[in-house]
């Protein structure tokens with residue numbers, strides 16, 4: 001019997017995805033560029049699942065039933081193009097390639113165009129959930145043609161995470177919609193991670209709490225409105241002890257945060273589309289800045305001042321509120337970005353469906369998503385969630401506690417880029433009169449760039465000083 005689907009790339013994600021599919025009763029063919037990895041996978045992880053290992057691409061493709069369905073789970077970037085090039089000689093019209101890695105959405109558009117000319121179907125598919133999710137049920141975000149999606153819909157729905165609102169997979173939209181949505185998912189992920197890290201930092205530096213104590217607070221929060229995968233793993237991280245030193249694991253990890261690109265791409269896309277996403281932007285900047293460890297250590301001595309540490313007795317409560325405000329705004333900024341991209345690129349994305357498939361399986365799954373859906377359901381065409389009365393009622397009581405947190409952090413000179421930028425975002429969005437009038441005056445002064453007036457329509461330029 002032929003395999004019903006193939007997986008190329010047997011690193012963390014590919015192995016677990018292949019096992020997940022096989023455990024749902026499908027025959028899966030697998031291939032990896034380095035055969036050692038395939039061999040190890042088969043020997044160590046395959047336990048009776050119907051997995052057919054191939055050690056060359058020709059036999060891999062030949063082992064698949066037609067139309068062939070092949071998931072590429074390789075490193076994003078040129079490896080995807082290289083694999084496509086190597087597979088093409090063996091493929092036939094109507095076969096389907098699914099790029100399930102974190103590819104840039106513009107690469108996906110390019111690949112779609114190229115392959116469609118050859119009659120090869122292509123789905124740019126975001127997959128979230130890490131290795132555990134890939135094995136037990138990820139959130140799956142496929143984009144491309146509906147015709148292509150139909151070929152794998154049954155398998156995807158079976159392997160996806162399940163919530164009370166159904167499987168965490170839906171047809172996301174045309175072209176590169178799937179990869180765009182996954183990219184923004186990661187941009188939101190960066191912002192929430194950074195906001196959690198800032199809250200942790202304040203607990204340590206202002207309240208002097210130890211990781212174990214911080215873990216207990218996050219664990220409690222995880223039972224309330226902050227209940228989410230990222231808060232859950234945070235308390236588990238706080239509990240972990242390094243076997244070598246006996247110290248909390250988090251204390252032996254170097255404070256340099258890496259990134260593979262999706263957060264930065266989100267910010268680039270937001271700037272290109274003119275959507276304000278400051279919480280997401282600052283989360284990327286925070287990771288970049290963290291890399292200057294040596295400089296930070298030297299500067300910490302040069303600029304040392306005794307911090308004014310004023311622990312408020314309600315600080316834990318304020319921190320919880322500040323984190324919920326930052327989380328809410330990270331989602332709302334991301335959703336706005338997706339909706340603008342959907343209009344600009346004709347994706348046809350249904351935001352309610354996106355929120356539904358983010359309820360389970362993915363890294364940003366959170367109880368708050370139910371609330372976001374409630375808000376969006378009231379007026380699905382209004383993607384600026386800030387305008388909803390429900391949002392106003394939610395955010396207003398969180399402003400004061402977030403302000404207190406930011407003030408305490410400021411005085412103690414603890415950086416809080418995402419908490420601050422979230423607040424600044426809200427303050428800017430709810431400000432009827434921004435100082436952008438002065439910017440326009442300056443632009444007109446030095447570059448005759450013109451301005452609009454508040455009292456009459458039209459475009460104006462004045463002579464600010466005589467030209468000599």
Ligand SMILES: NC(=O)C1=CN([C@@H]2O[C@H](COP(=O)(O)OP(=O)(O)OC[C@H]3O[C@@H](n4cnc5c(N)ncnc54)[C@H](OP(=O)(O)O)[C@@H]3O)[C@@H](O)[C@H]2O)C=CC1
Pocket residue numbers: 008009010011012013014032033034037073074075076078079080082083100101102103127128129130131260
């Ligand atoms: N890890 C995670 O939590 C998540 C990852 N992703 C995305 O899924 C994809 C796979 O991720 P992950 O499993 O972590 O693996 P990696 O991103 O580490 O990629 C390793 C895999 O890519 C293959 N590869 C690398 N270069 C080439 C090449 N030039 N030609 C052919 N194959 C190549 C490797 O083969 P070889 O063994 O021969 O080196 C290996 O199978 C990535 O796009 C990633 O961003 C998405 C969600 C979560």
Ligand SMILES: O=C(CO)[C@H](O)[C@H](O)COP(=O)(O)O
Pocket residue numbers: 102128129130186189258259260261262263363
């Ligand atoms: O897609 C993912 C989670 O959703 C991957 O884990 C990704 O690698 C995370 O991004 P980064 O490595 O830039 O932190």
